[in-house]
Amino acid sequence: MKVFVIDVAKCNGCYGCQIACKDEHVDNEWMPYAKPQPDTGHFWLKLKEKTHGQVPKVRLEYTPYLCMHCDDAPCIKKSDAFYKRPDGLVILDPVKAQGKKELIEACPYGTVYWNEELQLAQKCTGCAHLVDEGKPPRCVEFCATDALRFGEEEDFAEEIAKAEFIQPPVEGRPRVYYLNLPKLFIAGEVWDPEEDEIIEGAKLTLTSSTGMTWEGTTDGFGDFWFRRLCPDTYCLKIEAEGYQPVIKAGIKLEESLNIGDIPMHK
Ligand code: SF4
């Protein structure tokens, strides 16, 4: 059974996969799996882009998003226009989907699109026409950074063991596994206002509401980053030799946060 493995940390946001999907499917008919994709409005593979943080502590993150080719697919339970191939790919039959706009509601992940011109519900086929020839899906073939991979489940056992599913929601046992999905960060800078200098090597201790702790030190620019955090309320303690400790309590993390310049006094 085939799976997709997507390592978000390797994605550089080139949009090549999204364009490759268009190149493969727009104006091309791959029956019995797909009629042509329209050149606008459909993203059978969509690169989701999100900006985290506030200037100057900002990070852009990209997440390729497609049909999850679920094992216990909610769409298949709703309509027999969807079916699962023995290799795990879920297909929306272009003949049975004709004229059925309601099928776009069958997917909790929002990956089914309506083709107004053809009056047809459509979605990612996993490039089943290429897979039948022993080739990878076009998006996977295009990806130069190996962020997108496709293959036999057993060959990816190591990656799958540490992978996550896209959220929300998690339904239907997806066959698209994600590594390094974007999480939140807390960042800032520590400085000495009397000397007008940054403080390198200050010791930072971050504590969550459940008592989990992370430690770090400021770098050569006085900067610190705590990455891959979950939404919560945090307390940050900053210590540096010769300075009074600083405690920042009640840091509410809902989106990635630059808490700015933190002064320390001797
Ligand atoms: S082709 Fe690869 S690197 Fe480029 S946007 Fe897609 S997943 Fe990211």
Ligand code: SF4
């Ligand atoms: S992601 Fe949506 S369309 Fe794809 S298999 Fe799952 S429920 Fe069906």
